[in-house]
Amino acid sequence: MIRRRPTHLLFDFFGTLVDYSPSRTEQGYRRSHALLRDFGGQLGYERFLDVWSATSARFDRASALDDREFSMADVTTEFLGAVLPRPATPEQVDAFVAAYLAEWSAAVRHPAGIDVLLKGLGSEFRLAVVSNTHSPTMVPEQLAAMGVLDVMDAVVLSVEVGRRKPHADIYRAALDRLGVPARDVWFIGDSYEADYTGPRRLGMEALLIDPQGTADVPPHDRLDSVFDLPHRLNAVRPGPTA
Incomplete structure (x- = not known):
């Protein structure tokens, strides 16, 4: 069970903070x-x-x-x-x-209330986005459109690091950018390898958005959506790991 309360929250972007289609053809071009x-x-x-x-x-x-x-x-x-x-x-x-x-x-959708959620979390924790993307501008532009770019202490993108999740380099880049040890971080995302096993290999805690329960993760590491995160955080009291 996760016992250590984080100081920093790192978020995947696509599928975690926004809804999207990964298809490169169905959107219409x-x-x-x-x-x-x-x-x-x-x-x-x-x-x-x-x-x-x-x-x-x-x-x-x-x-x-x-x-x-x-x-x-x-x-x-x-x-x-x-x-x-x-x-x-x-x-x-x-x-x-x-x-x-x-x-x-044009097919990217911002869930209702995502801006309120992130601004609320940003009042208590330092936040960052760590995203696989082929564009250096898309994620920052989406965050700006959501009204939360200024809430993020860092936006770390695979196209700029040169490696995509789950490679260790992109997580290390985020930790270095924030100046924080892995033990003080929770990583939240919807991809098992990229957002759960990858961060955990570097010593972060990780929560997987997996509403169908298809991934082999403990129940206390699973979220139905990112909107469940505040409840999970409130269940963990500040203090050292037991």
């Missing part, structure tokens, strides 16, 4: 496809989605081997190189990335 056509690409819409998905999947498979993170610019450069009659310019890469991220982000 008509603007991105139109931009590709403006650049001289001749792919029809369905073929555009297929090639984009296949290119992204190759990067995902490579990352799965060593947790190295790639950027949207990386995958976009390879994609445009395969479908345009000439190499893409940096300006074209930037424009495509911006268009694609805008369309992908």
